Amino acid sequence: MRLDQQIDLMKEDIIAATQACIQIKSVKDIKDVAAGAPFGHGISEALEWTLGLGEKFGFTVKNVDGYAGHIEMGTGDLLGILGHIDVVPEGDGWSVPPYSATIKDGKIFGRGALDDKGPSLAALFAMKAIKDANITLNMRVRLIIGTDEESGWADMDYYFNKEEVPQIGFAPDAEFPVIHAEKGILHLELSQAQATPFPHIVRVQGGERANIVPDVCEVTLKGIAYDVVNQKLSDFSFPEGVSGLLNWQDNEQESKLIFRGVGAHGSLPQDGKNAIIYALQFLRTLPLNAEEQNTLEFILTHPGNGFHGEGFGIALSDEPSGKLSLNLGILELSSDTVRLVIDIRYPVTYQRDDVFQPIEEIAQCKHFRLNVLNHQGAHHVPKESALVQSLLKAYTDVTGLEPFAFAIGGGTYAKALPQGVAFGPTFPGEPEVIHCADEYIPIDNLLLTTKIYAQAILNLAADLESR
Structure with a gap:
């Protein structure tokens, strides 16, 4: 069975997981810190829930003192996928409760739907699709789950003092096709x-x-x-x-x-x-x-x-x-x-x-x-690099859309890697709803993003005979 067909069969599970994660209010709360919950219990709960899902899927998981965690598959050199489950405060002006994960008009509404719970879970389900298809990888694929992306990146400082730094990878936390440069x-x-x-x-x-x-x-x-x-x-x-x-x-x-x-x-x-x-x-x-x-x-x-x-x-x-x-x-x-x-x-x-x-x-x-x-200093990976070109190919092969690399003002975890870029989930021409009231992710886009991430992992980490 082709990976995209396999992902289509997981559609309801992907939707349900995204809703469940959104329903955890994971806003930083410095008045609610504790051992194992350095940014508050809401963020800690969301991290533990996500790691638990990865463990349920049969992956190796690790919680690094509540600052971050990872979900890993494969062997060899390390490919990093860096997402986060902390969210900005909900603010005013919502037409639905901001943590209800309401579905209407084919979209999941909620704080974190697009930034960055939906995309992080898309990467996790992409890994699951590859595992279920018994595709051999020649790299370790590690989904790193951050918890302080919206505030100061104390999570990444702590995590990378304890754990290996991937030399290449991407952050599912911005826009498609590929963002190769991020401003300071x-x-x-x-x-x-x-x-x-x-x-x-x-x-x-x-x-x-x-x-x-x-x-x-x-x-x-x-x-x-x-x-x-x-x-x-x-x-x-x-x-x-x-x-x-x-x-x-x-x-x-x-x-x-x-x-x-x-x-x-x-x-x-x-x-x-x-x-x-x-x-x-x-x-x-x-x-x-x-x-x-x-x-x-x-x-x-x-x-x-x-x-x-x-x-x-x-x-x-x-x-x-x-x-x-x-x-x-x-x-x-x-x-x-x-x-x-x-x-x-x-x-x-x-x-x-x-x-x-x-x-x-x-x-x-x-x-x-x-x-x-x-x-945070500025970050730049050349457009002609193997990383950028592999991700552009995955994007085009899955969507049929024009591939191009561009720069943004937003700062993503891509900056934490020697060669890191931002990759999705917003498609060209779509409204910018990150940090806005009524933040949402279209369900069709959530599925398509999962397929793109699966193909990207194959392009970067699979044996040629397995692709």
């Missing part, structure tokens, strides 16, 4: 204490993660008449998909506003509508004092200006990977302090300091403290 990622925190408390801005809070375009921003004001705020809000022009809502509390004499935008992955800020930016643009129309206006002006002029770092003078670009991107992911502003976190994806031919130094100069001039929260 820099998360920066800017903070400042106000000399005197703000008279009108009590609180502005937007965003949960640097790598998500914020879809909600909450504002609390005082000392400005309700009628003034309400009239300004009525007069303000929001783009489609963005809104502002005013509430009033007589007992506290405070105006509370909620601004809603459109979420997106932080590497693609142009695909979202940042609620923080629109909240600050509105606030700038109010009768605030000079210090309040200056703070808003700094944020809107620098991190809030453009999608490509224009506000900091770092709109860099190159041929292999395109333009730099910048996302204002978090803003915490109170009457006496301001803290913001930005996500920058810089082109592969540039270095960290090409980005950091211009921002540092502006921060020092404006008396902001600047702190590096996270940095």
Whole structure:
């Protein structure tokens, strides 16, 4: 029986497994850590569940102290497939419960459906199809299950201090056909204490993660008449998909506003509508004092200006990977302090300091403290490499679609390998729903992705006579 036919017979099992994994809320929770659960019990449960499924299939499995685990088959040199089961917070705006794994219109909805539980399980079922077909491999195929991909990669740091590093492999955590270059990622925190408390801005809070375009921003004001705020809000022009809502509390004499935008992955800020930016643009129309206006002006002029770092003078670009991107992911502003976190994806031919130094100069001039929260260097595997060409062939042989390799701003576990690339699961021309409300994976795509991964494993790791 051909592998694709074998995978078709596993369709219901693949769907059920994907649903079961999505239904485990595996968001990082630093308040819930314990031995064997360094990122919280939800993530630990999802890791143990996935490893248990691999063990049920007859593979060798290992849990590395809750930081990561792996599922392995075959003998010889090591081929790595690096997925993850942690997810970003669900956020607002869902039409179905975010951990229900609801099926409608031929799609599985849920946080992690596309990023990265569905694709990781597709790789596992691809391995199962090869095992069930008794195909001989000349490499070990190891599916590595990460648990901190969305936050800081502490999982991979720990795992690869304990376990062998595959020399080649792929991450099922981005787009097809093949992503051969990934921009550098820099998360920066800017903070400042106000000399005197703000008279009108009590609180502005937007965003949960640097790598998500914020879809909600909450504002609390005082000392400005309700009628003034309400009239300004009525007069303000929001783009489609963005809104502002005013509430009033007589007992506290405070105006509370909620601004809603459109979420997106932080590497693609142009695909979202940042609620923080629109909240600050509105606030700038109010009768605030000079210090309040200056703070808003700094944020809107620098991190809030453009999608490509224009506000900091770092709109860099190159041929292999395109333009730099910048996302204002978090803003915490109170009457006496301001803290913001930005996500920058810089082109592969540039270095960290090409980005950091211009921002540092502006921060020092404006008396902001600047702190590096996270940095991953850029990563690049030549298009003509055997790895890239083998994966492109698998993609085309299964789908009949045009093969090509390209670059992205997102950072995947491919960067953890000497020769690693990102490979699926989103197909060309499809909507980008990673990190968005109503994240989903089409069931047909889930099956097709499983077939592509099975063929990719054969191209890279099977004996020629077995292919």
